[in-house]
Structures are given as structure tokens and as C-alpha cells.
Amino acid sequence: MKILVTGGTGYIGSHTCVELIAEGHEVIILDNLYNSRIDVLDKIEQISGVRPKFYEADILDKEGLEKVFAENDFDAVIHFAGYKAVGESVSIPLTYYENNISGSINLYQMMKKYKVRNLVFSSSATVYGDDFEVPFKEEYGLGTTTNPYGTTKKMNEMIITDMDIAEPENSSVLLRYFNPIGAHESGLIGEIPNGIPNNLVPYIAQVVSGQRDYLRVWGNDYDTVDGTGVRDYIHVVDLARAHVKAIEYAASHKGTEVINIGTGKGYSVLEVLHAYEKACGHEIPYQIMERRPGDIAVCYADTKKAEGLLGFKAEYDIDRMCEDSYRFTCNLSKE
Ligand code: NAD
Ligand code: UD1
Numbered sequence: 001m002k003i004l005v006t007g008g009t010g011y012i013g014s015h016t017c018v019e020l021i022a023e024g025h026e027v028i029i030l031d032n033l034y035n036s037r038i039d040v041l042d043k044i045e046q047i048s049g050v051r052p053k054f055y056e057a058d059i060l061d062k063e064g065l066e067k068v069f070a071e072n073d074f075d076a077v078i079h080f081a082g083y084k085a086v087g088e089s090v091s092i093p094l095t096y097y098e099n100n101i102s103g104s105i106n107l108y109q110m111m112k113k114y115k116v117r118n119l120v121f122s123s124s125a126t127v128y129g130d131d132f133e134v135p136f137k138e139e140y141g142l143g144t145t146t147n148p149y150g151t152t153k154k155m156n157e158m159i160i161t162d163m164d165i166a167e168p169e170n171s172s173v174l175l176r177y178f179n180p181i182g183a184h185e186s187g188l189i190g191e192i193p194n195g196i197p198n199n200l201v202p203y204i205a206q207v208v209s210g211q212r213d214y215l216r217v218w219g220n221d222y223d224t225v226d227g228t229g230v231r232d233y234i235h236v237v238d239l240a241r242a243h244v245k246a247i248e249y250a251a252s253h254k255g256t257e258v259i260n261i262g263t264g265k266g267y268s269v270l271e272v273l274h275a276y277e278k279a280c281g282h283e284i285p286y287q288i289m290e291r292r293p294g295d296i297a298v299c300y301a302d303t304k305k306a307e308g309l310l311g312f313k314a315e316y317d318i319d320r321m322c323e324d325s326y327r328f329t330c331n332l333s334k335e
Pocket of ligand 2: 178180198199203299
């Protein structure tokens with residue numbers, strides 16, 4: 001298939017491009033480079049042997065977007081482009097709604113105009129909110145989101161569902177990611193955090209590379225194995241492979257499917273920290289702090305639907321996620 005990947009130079013997008021190319025798909029990337037670097041294209045080429053066609057374009061720019069659709073005959077779109085910082089979305093909600101909602105609507109309108117019917121959208125486990133029991137199941141539906149970022153994911157899910165009802169030829173897969181971490185085994189692509197990381201593994205990586213003094217562990221009085229928060233961490237390469245399965249599923253079905261992408265297994269903050277210590281070969285300093293507002297105790301996926309519908313099962317364990325993250329972190333610090 002000829003696939004447009006919006007946000008394709010970003011963290012999850014770049015890994016997905018590598019896996020799509022490996023499966024013989026043609027990849028065209030659209031990104032405004034707001035949160036990624038142009039040299040990611042070199043890295044994708046180094047890993048896969050193919051340099052994807054690239055458009056430096058913004059989904060908010062309708063004319064620029066139309067040019068990309070007019071010049072290519074896409075079979076499908078994988079839509080990653082968007083802003084993703086939870087805390088920032090609370091401070092600048094309109095910017096988040098503009099980029100993640102208006103930008104997405106521009107893209108969906110272009111897909112309608114050019115009759116591109118197959119879509120995979122990056123949603124998030126955040127749409128479950130704090131309303132349900134673990135493991136989170138797709139059939140629970142949408143919970144109460146706690147920040148504008150989460151609300152943009154929920155609204156996109158609703159918009160796409162309505163769009164597919166109006167256009168029965170459409171086929172969309174809404175992937176609810178749990179916590180993607182790790183990097184490609186080559187150490188060439190991974191997550192490059194912008195500023196002080198909010199998420200756990202990017203923060204640990206910066207402690208290990210000497211940019212931060214210690215990890216602040218947000219609370220150790222939850223009802224979990226060691227009192228620290230539990231999450232379903234998934235290797236970004238596993239997540240990328242799920243996209244290949246999802247876009248192939250979309251191309252052979254009609255309608256809208258919501259699918260969790262996680263491992264189904266939760267790890268506590270301290271368990272992740274210890275796995276990272278194993279990967280880097282030394283202790284990592286940390287301090288227990290108060291709980292972070294808005295955090296939930298435990299979050300992990302019910303993965304049955306991904307297995308049944310897509311035939312997808314995550315392969316890599318937490319040790320591998322930390323080893324690959326560490327390799328990428330070492331390469332970054334050499335730059
Ligand atoms: P990322 O920031 O690394 O990638 C997003 C890419 O989109 C960046 O390269 C950025 O430059 C680009 N972009 C942003 N706004 C754009 C615009 N208006 N026009 C064109 N390009 C634009 O983020 P990521 O971690 O790869 O996440 C990809 C998607 O997955 C996002 O939609 C994110 O919300 C979602 N998601 C991520 C996580 C996570 O933990 N990383 C979890 C759940 C969902
Ligand atoms: C966060 C977002 C969520 C988003 C997800 C993936 C919040 C409230 N939620 O989820 O919307 O979809 O990232 O991008 O921000 N932790 C520490 N110290 C740190 C960082 C994290 O102890 O410096 C702990 C957290 O309390 C949590 C776990 O590590 O228990 C994972 O945190 P994080 O990586 O931020 O992910 P989520 O909270 O799951």
C-alpha cells in the first residue's frame with residue numbers, strides 16, 4: 001500500500017515507518033518538524049535501506065495538505081501528528097485543540113475529498129480516565145478525561161466514528177496506546193524529549209546521562225506491589241508492528257474499530273527503575289515524593305481484541321525495553 005504517515009519523523013511514527021517499509025509498503029511522511037528532526041529520515045534510510053518521500057508540511061495548512069494529496073494516490077493514512085504533553089495542554093488548551101482537532105479535521109476532509117478510506121489513528125489509554133477497573137477493555141467506551149490532551153484524543157475518536165457512520169466505505173482503526181517506551185535496536189531512532197521530560201522512562205534516561213540528579217518517584221502509597229504507580233509499558237517497536245497489522249486490517253474491512261495496544265502486564269515505577277539499572281549496569285538515584293495530581297494507581301490493557309482481530313501480541317519484555325532505551329540514550333549523549 002501507499003501510506004501517508006503524518007508525524008512520521010516523530011518517535012512512534014519513525015519506528016512505524018521502518019516496520020511498514022520492512023513489510024513492503026510505500027511510505028510518504030508529512031511532518032512540520034515541530035517535535036522531530038529532519039535527520040530522522042537518514043536514520044530510517046540507514047535502518048531500512050529506503051528513504052521515504054518527505055513533505056515538510058503542517059496539517060493546519062489546508063493548501064499545503066491538499067498539495068500532498070493531489071500529488072499522491074494514497075491507499076491509507078496513519079495519523080500520528082499532534083501535540084502530546086499533558087501538562088502543557090492544561091496551560092495552553094486552545095493550542096492543543098487547534099492542532100489536534102482542527103488539524104485532524106483538515107486531514108479527514110482531505111481524505112474524504114481524495115477518497116482515501118483507510119485510517120489508523122493514534123489514540124491513548126488516557127481516554128479511559130479513572131472511571132473503570134483494570135484491565136481496561138475497549139467495550140468500556142470513553143471515560144472522563146482529565147486534561148485537554150486527553151480530551152483531544154477522545155474527541156478525535158468521536159469525530160472519526162461519526163465520519164465512518166456517514167461514509168460506510170470508510171475503515172478506521174483507533175489504537176489506544178498504553179505506555180510506549182524503548183527505541184529501535186540499532187540505537188538510531190528513539191524518543192528525544194523536548195525540555196524536562198514528564199514521562200517516566202525519558203526522565204530516567206536523563207538521570208542516567210547526567211542531565212538530572214535523581215528520579216522523583218511520584219508516590220509510594222498506592223495499593224500496588226511496592227506502593228508506586230503501575231503502568232503497561234510497551235516496546236515502541238512492538239507498537240510500530242501493531243500499526244502495520246492495523247492498517248492492513250483497515251484495508252480489508254469497513255467501519256470503526258477501537259483497539260488497545262499494550263502488553264497486558266503492568267510494572268511499577270521501581271520495577272522499571274530496577275530494569276533500567278540492569279541495562280545501564282549501575283544504581284540510579286531516586287527520591288520518593290508526593291503523588292502527582294491526576295495520576296491513577298494502576299493502568300494496564302486487556303489485549304484480547306488486539307490478539308483476536310489483528311493477530312497482534314507484544315514480544316519484548318521490560319528488560320529489552322530498557323536495554324534499547326539505554327543504547328539510544330548513549331548514542332544521543334555522544335552527539
Ligand atoms: P512525537 O511528538 O514524537 O511525534 C509527533 C510528530 O507530529 C512530531 O514529529 C511533530 O513534529 C509532528 N507534528 C505535530 N504537529 C504537527 C502539525 N500540525 N503538522 C504536521 N506535523 C505535526 O510524538 P509520538 O510520541 O511519536 O506520538 C505520536 C502520536 O501518538 C501523537 O498523536 C500522540 O498524542 C500519540 N500518543 C503518544 C503516546 C506516547 O506516550 N508517546 C501515548 C499515546 C498516544
Ligand atoms: C502520562 C499521561 C497520559 C499519557 C501518557 C503517555 C499524565 C497524568 N498522564 O501517563 O495522559 O497518555 O503519559 O504519554 O501525565 N513517574 C514518576 N516519576 C516521573 C515520571 C513518572 O514516578 O518523573 C511515574 C508516574 O507517577 C506513573 C508512572 O511513572 O506512575 C508513569 O508515568 P508517565 O510516564 O508520565 O505515564 P502515565 O502517567 O501513564
